[in-house]
Amino acid sequence: MNTEEIHGILAEQFGDAILELKSEAIDPWIVVAGDKIVEILTFLRDDERLQFDHLNDLTAVDYLEMDEKKAKKFPYEPHLEIVYHLSSFGQKHRTVIKISTTRWKDDEPGSHPEIPSVAGVFGIADWHEREAYDMFGINFVGHPNLKRILCPEDWEGHPLRKDYEFPLEYHGIRGQ
């Protein structure tokens, strides 16, 4: 089943929560409303026609270009995207679900945007969401154990954000 058909099924089920379909991309994706993500992924997993029982990957992308010259070549509004790659062992099809959110909650630098956690739907989302929190500072609401996973627990900042500043010192170890 291709992403257009999946979009049709989702639009029928969830109506306004399904925001956009980008079908001309290499891997077509569907943008959905963040507050409905748990219901949508549960539906994708359990529906007989879809059976998306494998969450291949969960990650985020920070859309912000600090370099003005580069920004002109690929213009976009600064925002943050959470990307879910799903596939099905039985049906052997795959799809991409995305959530778009502001870089900071209420545009207040430093306050983490909030997205419902899907750790209850897929077991592996637990670790993937911890990594996304660690790297991007996304607050997955309802996560059982939202702690840093790759960086030390007392690390400051979220390294994969485009405006991240490298620390000059960590526990007496000098940076550059």
Added chain:
Amino acid sequence: MSMQVEDPRVIEFDVRTDEMLVNMGPQHPSTHGVLRLLLKTDGEVVSEVTPHIGYLHRCAEKIGENLSPPQWIPYTDRMDYLAAMNMNLGFSLTIEKLIGMNVPEKAMNCRLIIAELGRIASHLVGMGAYGLDLGSFSPFLYAFREREIILDLFEETCGARLTYSYMTPGGVTHDLPGMITIPPGLAQLTGNSPDMELEWKDAVLMFLDWLETRIREYHTLLTRNAIFIRRTAGIGALSPEMAKSFGCTGPVLRSSGIDYDLRRDGEGIYTRMYEGYNFEIPVAPFDAAPRGVELGDNWTRFYVRMMEVVQAIGLVRQGLDKYESAEGSYREGFKLGAKLPADECYLETESPRGQMGFYVVGANAAEPLRTRAKSSCFCNLSITAPLCENTLLGDIPSVVGSLDIVMGEIDR
């Protein structure tokens, strides 16, 4: 032998002890690198396992945002350093998918031969190290002896022994070599003169012939070894539902009875490499399993890898047969500063340890906006916590070892 008692504490003869936190790692040899497991133990019974990772974190993904794809290839080498060829392949194919490039037949053929040899080398280490975890020392030495020859053959191909950077977007860096001096290990094992000159291709065939006769030996040493069976059979059984939920892939998934291999079920750009090749995908349960083995337990995970080695030998043979008739060049041009389109793609390939995924977002520039490496070991490791609940302390290395993890890939 299964330690399935209603209440595991019965083994303790009802002597209640205090719960104790034990750190296993990060320098423990059986954690396969710098993995720290925090165990909550009550005597010999472990009630909770918390893996702590990140000791090898190098922020490879951030580095990838500042480099063009061919420059990032060496960083993929350092992820799963026991199967660096397969890491190169995954990332190269992702870039090719993004820019819409189809590599020539010759390049695909070279990639297949090398990738499957890489799979053999990787599974040999997995097998040997697992024996070592369980106290069997000699299979480890045999496995490394065999792997050494593959590394020598790789060295002839691309000049490196561990971090190859051999497969790049567009193909491979060098064609397969012609005449070589026989690798010293191979000369010794086959009784040939160390000065013998032969075709690289013939050296590979000579090695495969020899390896095939050794597989039985490994089965005697480990697979059919009574002690090995008692340490692995029925321990750490992973149900298919849990394997799906926790995103387990590769041999771990197939040992839980799910028939899924990206070489057959993956995306077209990857499966076209394997078109016209005959190979089977070993999936549990096995008729050859000894008594006490359950679906998805440690023994089955180990056995799936052993079976995959046999299939990989067949694939390399078929690849070498097709090498002469393969058309085109071994490499198509990919400029270092070539711009990546403002699009994105995700691709998973079947690396020896599972499905390795790369996600690249292009931004009309040479450097991608985002590179993401989804590690298969990361997902496979995440099941240790539920899998090791209420097992014996001595079974923890047995379970963790059977997952065959490489920390370089988990921490990136």
